[in-house]
Amino acid sequence: MPKPSTDIVLTKRQAEIVLDQWLGERAVCSGVEPLSGGMIHSVMRLRFDRPPHDAVIKVSADADGDGFAGEERRLFYWLNTYMIHVWIFGDEPYRASTARVAAEIRRQIP
Numbered sequence: 159m160p161k162p163s164t165d166i167v168l169t170k171r172q173a174e175i176v177l178d179q180w181l182g183e184r185a186v187c188s189g190v191e192p193l194s195g196g197m198i199h200s201v202m203r204l205r206f207d208r209p210p211h212d213a214v215i216k217v218s219a220d221a222d223g224d225g226f227a228g229e230e231r232r233l234f235y236w237l238n239t240y241m242i243h244v245w246i247f248g249d250e251p252y253r254a255s256t257a258r259v260a261a262e263i264r265r266q267i268p
Contacts (some may be wrong), residue, residue, distance in 0.1 A: 161239045163219030166200035167192075176215060181208065198229075 168176075170187040177185040189205040193214065194206075200217045218226065244260040 166217045
């Protein structure tokens with residue numbers, strides 16, 4: 159499990175480096191806004207001068223870990239487990255739009 163790093167601060171210059179690499183061209187960052195809700199990683203909105211004009215990024219201080227690959231595995235496991243439950247019990251017991259989406263995905267699988 160990665161160590162919590164929900165207090166990372168990113169400067170505009172650091173954000174521009176991230177944006178430049180993502181967009182493949184120079185971008186000027188006009189703001190970095192910390193967002194709430196991250197339990198393990200820092201989440202922030204970057205505002206910049208070209209489309210799409212803002213992006214939400216997740217930043218981790220876990221340099222020795224596997225980046226976000228572990229999180230991806232856990233989310234994939236959760237999705238598979240959820241889809242199996244929806245497949246077995248149907249989406250009605252969950253009364254959630256996510257269950258309806260999972261049921262629709264399951265119907266698309268031959």
